[in-house]
Amino acid sequence: MKTMMKVKNITKDYGHQRGVFDLSFNVEAGEVMGFLGPNGAGKTTTIRTLMGFIQPDRGRVSIKGHDCFRNAAQIQKDVGYLPGEIAFMDDMDGMEFIKFIAAMKKMSNLRKAQELLDYFELEPKGRIKKMSKGMKQKIGLVCALMNEPEILILDEPTSGLDPLMQKKFIDKIKEEKQKGTTILMSSHLFEEVEQTCDRVVIIKEGRQIAVEKMDVLNQNHQRTLTLTFRYPAEAADFASRLKKAALHDNQVTLQTAGALDPLLKLAARYEIVDLEIRRQTLEELFLHYYGKEQAV
Structure with missing residues (x-):
């Protein structure tokens, strides 16, 4: 099986026991990997390292064999990414922002974006700064999924979504899984992890404490x-x-x-x-x- 994401012995030390320390795991092609840990455990630091936004002090992070920091521009264009805190341009309306991201991804049309807007029941008119957290999260999901990437990296993807939309998100991840999309997903919602993930990585205070297969967990529950x-x-x-x-x-x-x-x-x-x-x-x-x- 082809390894799509590799985190190998990375350390990013911010001092005072903040950061990640000697963290290692792989995400294989077509796999959905859950990434678990409380706030401050190092999940977002790891994800930002994978996206090439920060460089680890030690170790190496790669996607499809390419160094995530050296090839950050290509990785950010090709990977569907949903950050934990989305940096919106508040004076734009929702559709303007979606078109802006589509242009960055060099997308030729917005057919898939419209399908996702319909799926998540979102009308993207109106200024983003006046939108609810749930509406902003839906825009983020549309932007992550609309270029149909082969890799998704999602940081707390259902934050702010109501239970109906959380279920629709789970169904969408299952659909992506059927297509063979490789997904790394941090979450606090254990139900969505249980329903979608093949394996989980659990980290505590920046250190990896477990990598578990979901089918093994289910058998030994x-x-x-x-x-x-x-x-x-x-x-x-x-x-x-x-x-x-x-x-x-x-x-x-x-x-x-x-x-x-x-x-x-x-x-x-x-x-x-x-x-x-x-x-x-x-x-x-x-x-x-x-x-x-x-x-x-």
Whole structure:
């Protein structure tokens, strides 16, 4: 598989433990990579390094084999990029800004831009400075996607979007994934990461602490099962046959990973009135790495 983005041992030290330190990961062709960490963890610094806006103190960052700092102009033209904070020209209206970005990308027509405006239900008339955060974010998404790039780099792409638009964004990323687009996406919304990403990179205080495959995470997700028995005695008997099962009156709660079939066959011997299954979320995995005291 061809490597499209390579971050190799980069350090950008701003002092006082700010920046990124010895960070390494690859994004392969057609892969959707999630990039997770709280504010200040170094996500935007890494993304700005990939876009060639800043040069690392050490290490190398490349896209399609080209050094991101030396070939920044070409990379910025070819990559669909959505920054965390979009630098708008506030006196422009939305369509003027879209046309301005299209000219920078040397686009010959705005057919795809109009398709995206329709998709995100955006009427881009009116001065940008008077637009809501959600409207500005939609303009940013149109600008990132409208030249149909083979690589997308998206920094908090659903910030400011309402739940309906968040879902439409997820559907759009799935569509891009089907087309073979390579995507790096930072996010705080674990649902969109779970639904779209092949792997995730988790960073803490500028340092990489995990790279995980989503399919492996899904296979090994812990489940919390709560079984409610008709009779407390049966609940007690069931709990006695299991390790680390919590018994409370006629309810048994336990955590498990892997196949549920043996557990359900055992449960079928009893009269059960309710069964609740809750899967571990990516957020809970995130908290596992960060510690529960760390806010997302």
